[in-house]
Amino acid sequence: MNKINYPFSKEQLLPQEERLELNQIKKEFIIGVPKEDENNEKRICLTPDSVSYLTSNDFRIFIESGAGLGSNFSDLEYSEAGAKIVNSKEEVYKCSLILKIAPLTDLEINLIKPNSILISALELKKQSSPYITKLINKKITCVAFEFIEEDDGYFPVSDQLGDITGQAAVLISSELMSNVNSNGKGLFLGNISGVPPTEIVIIGSDKIAEAAALTATRLGASVKVFSNSIFKLNKIQKLIGNPIYSSTIQKKQLLKALMRCDVAIGTITSSTSSESVISEDMVLKMKKGAIIIDVSIDTGGTFQTSELTSHDKSTFVKHDVIHYCVPNIPSRYSRTSSLCLSNVITPYLVKSVKFGSFENFIRNNNSFKKGVYLYNGLSTKMVLSQILDIKYNDINNILWN
Numbered sequence: 001m002n003k004i005n006y007p008f009s010k011e012q013l014l015p016q017e018e019r020l021e022l023n024q025i026k027k028e029f030i031i032g033v034p035k036e037d038e039n040n041e042k043r044i045c046l047t048p049d050s051v052s053y054l055t056s057n058d059f060r061i062f063i064e065s066g067a068g069l070g071s072n073f074s075d076l077e078y079s080e081a082g083a084k085i086v087n088s089k090e091e092v093y094k095c096s097l098i099l100k101i102a103p104l105t106d107l108e109i110n111l112i113k114p115n116s117i118l119i120s121a122l123e124l125k126k127q128s129s130p131y132i133t134k135l136i137n138k139k140i141t142c143v144a145f146e147f148i149e150e151d152d153g154y155f156p157v158s159d160q161l162g163d164i165t166g167q168a169a170v171l172i173s174s175e176l177m178s179n180v181n182s183n184g185k186g187l188f189l190g191n192i193s194g195v196p197p198t199e200i201v202i203i204g205s206d207k208i209a210e211a212a213a214l215t216a217t218r219l220g221a222s223v224k225v226f227s228n229s230i231f232k233l234n235k236i237q238k239l240i241g242n243p244i245y246s247s248t249i250q251k252k253q254l255l256k257a258l259m260r261c262d263v264a265i266g267t268i269t270s271s272t273s274s275e276s277v278i279s280e281d282m283v284l285k286m287k288k289g290a291i292i293i294d295v296s297i298d299t300g301g302t303f304q305t306s307e308l309t310s311h312d313k314s315t316f317v318k319h320d321v322i323h324y325c326v327p328n329i330p331s332r333y334s335r336t337s338s339l340c341l342s343n344v345i346t347p348y349l350v351k352s353v354k355f356g357s358f359e360n361f362i363r364n365n366n367s368f369k370k371g372v373y374l375y376n377g378l379s380t381k382m383v384l385s386q387i388l389d390i391k392y393n394d395i396n397n398i399l400w401n
Contacts, residue, residue, distance in 0.1 A: 029059045029353065032095030033083075035067040038102050040311055040327065042070025042334035043341065045099045045119075048077040050346040055082030057350050064092045070331075071338040097358065099345070103127065104135075114138045115376065117358055119345070121145050122373060125299050129388045132374070136390075139377035141362075145341075147381070148348075148371035159207050160340040164330045166211025166267075169293045170200070170219065172329075173263040176291050176315065176322055183315075183322050185289040187262060191220025198222065201257045203249070203277060203302055204267030205232035208295055212265050214240055224257050227268075255282050263291045266302025276304035280319075288320040298327035363399045375399075 031054070033046055044067050046054070051061055061083040065075055075085045086092055093111035100120045104112065109131070112118065115138075122144035135142060145157040174189035177198070191197040198221040202209050205227035216223045217240050224245040227233050233246040247253050258264055258278070264286070270277050283292070283305045294306040305318050306325045314326050330337040348368055352361035362369050373381040378393040385392035 029097065029349075029358070030095045031059055031061045031097045031099055031349075032092040033061065033063045033067055033099050034089050034092045034108065035064040036070070036101055037105055037107075040331055041102050042331050043101050043338045044068045044071050044073065045101060045338070045341050045345055047071075047339055047342040048073055048081040048083075050342040051078055051083045052081040053346060054349060057353055059349070059353075060084070062086050062092055062095055064089060068338075071334040073335075073338075101341070103131070109134045109138075112138065112140065115140070117141045117143070119143045119145070119371075122147070123298075124384065124387065127388075129390075132379075132384070132388055132390065135374055136377040136379070140374060141359075141372065141376055142374040143362075143368065143371040144373050145371070147373060148344075148367060150367050156344045157341065160344060161330045161337065162207030163211045164333060164337060164340065165295055166208040166213075167215045168329050168333060169208070169212050169265050169295055170215040170221075170263075172324060172332075173200070173265070173291045173293055174219075176324060177262060177289075183289065183317055185262075189216075189219055189221060189263075191222075198263065199257075199261045200224070200263045200265065201226065201254075201261040202265045202267070203227070203254070204265075204296075205229050205236060206267055208267045209265075210236055210239060212267070213244065217242070217244065221263075224261070226254055226257070249277070251282075254278075255285065258282055259285050259287070261290060262287070263293065264303075265293045265295065266306075267295050268302055269296050269300040276301060276306075278303045280304045283321055284319050286319070286321050290321050292321055292323045292325075294323065294325045295329060297325040301325065369395060369399075 055061060063078050063083045063085055065085050065087050068078060079085050089111055093113065097117045098112060103120055103123055118140055148157055149155050176184055177187040177189060178184050179186045187198060189198045200216045200221045200223050202212050202225045205225065209225065213223050213225055213236050225233060225236055226247050226249050228248050237244065237246060268277060283303060292303055294301050294303050296302050297306050297308055306323060309315060309325045311326055311332055315322055315324050352358050355361040355364055362372060372395055373384050375395055375398055378398060379385045379390050380393055380395040382392050
């Protein structure tokens with residue numbers, strides 16, 4: 001008699017224990033929010049409303065006393081929202097996740113715990129090799145606001161702050177042209193029947209330039225935009241909806257526009273460090289009392305005559321032209337900027353809870369992963385590695401190995 005071959009063994013046919021996938025045990029999420037030390041920085045990353053939402057989603061939040069005062073948020077508001085108010089930076093930097101606006105100071109680098117997570121701006125062009133080396137030695141995981149990118153190419157933090165900066169550049173120029181400013185010509189930024197409109201020249205075509213062009217046009221000004229990106233110039237035209245003057249950066253045409261304009265707004269820097277986009281000779285030919293708003297001053301500036309100023313002393317006059325060269329313009333509108341930042345960052349933080357740890361969240365969220373430039377002390381941004389001459393590591397290889 002032939003033996004029957006069964007596909008399963010006797011042991012396999014016996015009842016087996018049911019195996020269920022278990023969720024990873026959640027780590028405790030503890031966020032530290034220090035007070036900003038830079039004089040020009042008045043923003044804070046989390047509003048009281050965001051703190052209330054986060055604390056109801058298993059977060060513990062420690063905020064340094066006075067951290068929100070620059071944005072008109074009191075310690076009491078944060079305390080009532082569920083945060084613990086602490087009186088020293090040392091207590092804040094005991095937290096495993098640090099959330100702040102500006103890059104760390106030397107003191108803060110010394111205070112931050114090894115293997116912590118830092119979410120802040122990087123401001124790459126300002127950073128030196130020693131700064132990054134200190135973070136590497138402490139094996140810090142760093143996420144830069146400006147690198148966070150959605151799948152559709154939208155940079156939620158950079159684009160939001162770019163909108164504020166562009167609109168603010170036009171509003172500030174309006175104030176400087178009026179009699180409120182002692183050097184102002186008493187001009188109104190707009191278009192009044194029977195009166196020639198204000199002429200504004202914008203050099204650049206990034207998000208800031210887009211917002212400036214749109215704001216100035218809506219106020220009735222005559223706008224001219226100069227950029228070497230035809231694609232971006234076309235994008236601005238479509239955004240505004242009405243034809244405006246646009247041109248590639250040709251010295252003759254640009255000089256002609258600068259000689260006639262009331263306001264010049266620069267959002268770009270030269271590709272070479274030896275020369276500026278707008279030379280001093282070109283500024284010399286501008287009208288007396290004209291306004292220069294150089295929003296790219298923190299990365300080298302658009303105008304050769306630009307010099308760094310502050311929110312406390314924001315302008316100077318050179319060649320009879322008023323210069324406004326304050327970096328970090330959004331901090332001038334600190335509460336609005338804080339609301340924007342908080343609205344962007346809070347949803348990411350809440351999403352991280354379901355992954356059990358921030359490391360797992362970074363692994364599974366492409367937008368936030370793009371913001372990582374150091375992971376446990378390893379450089380994960382090619383541009384950072386090239387500028388500072390340090391080894392580059394593919395973050396996907398690190399996360400999945």
